[in-house]
Amino acid sequence: MIYILRNNVLQLMNVNRLGLLILYMIYYLLKTGKRHFLQYHKSKENYIKKMKCLHQQYKTNFITSFGVLQSYLQLYRIVQPIKRKSYRLKVPYDGEIVLDVCENTNDLKKNVLLIHGFNGSSNSKYIIGLSHHFENEGYKIFCFNARGTKEILNNSIFFHIGWTLDLTVAIEFILHNFSGSLEIYGFSMGANWVTKYLGKENLNPRIIKGGAICLPFDFYEIEKWMKNEKWVYKKRLFNRLLAYNFCKYIRRNKETFKNAANLDLIFKCKSLREIDKLLTKKIFNIKNLSKYYKKESAVKHLKNIKVPFLILNSSDDPIIPEFIINKKECQKNKNILLIINPWGGHLGFLKNNLRQSLADEIILEFSKYFN
Numbered sequence: 001m002i003y004i005l006r007n008n009v010l011q012l013m014n015v016n017r018l019g020l021l022i023l024y025m026i027y028y029l030l031k032t033g034k035r036h037f038l039q040y041h042k043s044k045e046n047y048i049k050k051m052k053c054l055h056q057q058y059k060t061n062f063i064t065s066f067g068v069l070q071s072y073l074q075l076y077r078i079v080q081p082i083k084r085k086s087y088r089l090k091v092p093y094d095g096e097i098v099l100d101v102c103e104n105t106n107d108l109k110k111n112v113l114l115i116h117g118f119n120g121s122s123n124s125k126y127i128i129g130l131s132h133h134f135e136n137e138g139y140k141i142f143c144f145n146a147r148g149t150k151e152i153l154n155n156s157i158f159f160h161i162g163w164t165l166d167l168t169v170a171i172e173f174i175l176h177n178f179s180g181s182l183e184i185y186g187f188s189m190g191a192n193w194v195t196k197y198l199g200k201e202n203l204n205p206r207i208i209k210g211g212a213i214c215l216p217f218d219f220y221e222i223e224k225w226m227k228n229e230k231w232v233y234k235k236r237l238f239n240r241l242l243a244y245n246f247c248k249y250i251r252r253n254k255e256t257f258k259n260a261a262n263l264d265l266i267f268k269c270k271s272l273r274e275i276d277k278l279l280t281k282k283i284f285n286i287k288n289l290s291k292y293y294k295k296e297s298a299v300k301h302l303k304n305i306k307v308p309f310l311i312l313n314s315s316d317d318p319i320i321p322e323f324i325i326n327k328k329e330c331q332k333n334k335n336i337l338l339i340i341n342p343w344g345g346h347l348g349f350l351k352n353n354l355r356q357s358l359a360d361e362i363i364l365e366f367s368k369y370f371n
Contacts, residue, residue: 034342035057035342036054036339036340036341036342037315037338037339037340038054038337038338038339039327039330039331039336039337039338040336040337040338041334041335043334044334044337044370047369047370047371048337048370050365050368050369051362051365051366051369051370052365053358053361053362053365054339054362054365058351058358059352060343060350060351060352061352064343064348064350064351064352065343066316066345067314067316067317067318067343067344067345067346067348068318068345069345070314070316070343070344070345070346070348070349070350071317071318071319071345071346071347071348072345073348073350073354074125074126074345074346074347074348074349074350074357075125076125076354077125077126077129077350077354077355077357078353078354078355079125079128079129079132079355080128080132081128082102082128082131082132082135083102083104084100084101084102084122084141084143085100085101085103086098086099086100086101087099087100087101087173088151089169089170089173090169091147091165091166091169092165092166092169093155093157094154094155094157095147095153095154095155095157095166096147096151096154097144097145097146097147097151097166097169097170098122098145098149098150098151099142099143099144099145099170099173099174100122100142100143100145101140101141101142101143102131102135102140102141102143103140103141104135109179109180109181110137110138110139110140110180110181110183111139111140111141111142111174111178111180111181111182111183112134112139112140112141112142112182112183112184112185112367113142113143113144113170113171113174113182113183113184113185114127114130114131114141114142114143114144114185114186114187115144115167115184115185115186115187115190115191115193115194116143116144116145116146116149116187116190117186117187117188117189117190117191117214117347118188118189118242118245118246119245119246119248119249120149120187120188120190121145121146121149121150122143122144122145122150124187126187126213126347126357126359127143127187129357129360130185130357130359130360130363131143133360133363133364134364134367137364137367137368140178140180142170142174144166144167144170144190146158146159146163146166147159147166148249148252148253148256149249152252152253152255152256153253153256153257154256155256156256156257156259156260156283157283158249158253158283160280160284160292160296161189161192161216161219161293161296161297162192162193162196162295162296162297163193164193164196164197167193167194167197168197171184171197171204171207175204175206175207180206181206181207181208182204182206182207182208183207183208183209183210183211183367184197184198184207184210184211185210185211185212185213185310185363186210186211186212186213187213187214187347188213188214188215188216188346188347189216191211191212191213191214191215191216191298192212192215192216192219192296192297192298194210194211194212195212195215195298195301195302195305195309196296196298196301198210198301198305198306198307198309199298199301199302199303199304199305200301200304201304203306203307207307208307208308209307209308209309209310209366209367209370209371210305210307210308210309210310211309211310211311211312211363211366212298212309212310212311212312213310213312213313213347213359213363214312214313214314214317214319214320214346214347215298215311215313215320215325216297216298216320216324217297217298217299217320217324217325217326218294218297218299218324218326219293219294219296219297220290220293220294220297221324222319222320222321222324223272223273223290223293225321225324226238226239226271227271227273236270238318238319239270239271239272240270240271242271242272242319243269243270243271243272243274243275246272246275247266247267247269247275250263250266250267250275250279251267257279260279260282260283261278261279261282261283262278265278266278266279273289276289276292277289299326299329300329302326302329302330302332302333302336303329303332303333305333305335305336306335307335308335308337308366308370308371309333309335309336309337310336310337310339310362310363310366310370311330311336311337311338311339312339312341312349312359312362312363313325313339313340313341313344314340314341314342314343314344314345314346314348314349315340315341315342315343316342316343316344316345317344317345317346318345318346319346320346322340325338325340337366337370339362341358344358344359
């Protein structure tokens with residue numbers, strides 16, 4: 001009897017495995033067969049035609065077809081080290097930031113500034129990988145580091161999702177000390193900063209274009225989605241992961257923060273909102289967190305951008321769901337090229353290996369051809 005029952009269970013397991021494999025194959029073929037979504041003004045048609053990467057169909061392998069895995073694997077992307085020197089810049093409220101520069105070129109006409117995402121730095125793999133590509137194109141590459149990421153904070157003033165004061169200092173430093181044009185590209189939280197900055201009035205004419213990769217658009221809507229997400233694994237996993245990354249930053253600057261907030265409580269937090277309530281709200285004198293998330297979001301600045309601007313997101317981003325992407329606001333501005341790739345996760349966009357990123361190709365061709 002036990003033998004028969006065992007055989008039946010094994011047969012059922014084999015059938016289930018086969019069924020799951022078939023379902024996965026269907027999912028894989030349907031997903032990898034999808035083309036990216038493009039939205040641009042009709043006057044930009046000739047520029048789009050020149051961007052070859054937008055007219056090719058890329059198929060990821062079994063592993064990288066999942067946004068969650070893309071988001072994780074990008075941390076282990078294989079990139080070669082890059083030679084840089086560092087400038088230390090004074091920023092408001094007695095702060096200091098590090099600006100890393102790669103200038104292995106005599107071309108003084110082209111400069112690019114890259115801004116990392118939340119809990120990133122100039123050492124993030126996506127920053128180094130893109131730096132190599134721009135270096136090959138003859139650019140001088142500047143890599144921004146938010147305060148407290150490569151040096152210990154001087155005081156408890158750090159940064160928040162809409163903090164552009166330090167970015168402004170870095171941009172003014174570049175424009176004052178180096179000749180030529182400047183392009184600015186940001187990732188995730190850095191994408192929010194870049195969008196806000198480029199949406200301001202009286203932009204320096206030497207800033208000729210920019211881009212936002214994995215743009216959050218609306219932090220209020222994302223936070224609301226995270227809080228009400230029906231899929232328990234997403235709610236727990238990504239809320240805790242973001243909180244964990246925030247805590248890593250706080251631990252790095254523990255001596256600075258120890259008198260500013262109850263760190264024991266902060267290290268027990270399971271979401272960004274909980275940490276914002278205990279730390280960010282206090283440091284920056286924020287009255288209402290929901291209003292703060294709304295106020296500091298980039299979406300309302302899109303209409304004011306007056307230079308060619310790339311927005312690249314993925315439809316399987318586990319942190320920025322596709323419904324957050326505000327296509328209507330993008331459509332109102334003829335300077336915006338919106339690309340939503342069917343795969344890529346959050347800051348991934350890895351192709352069939354851990355070396356190549358589709359995002360790098362898109363950014364480079366945008367830089368070359370889209371005006």
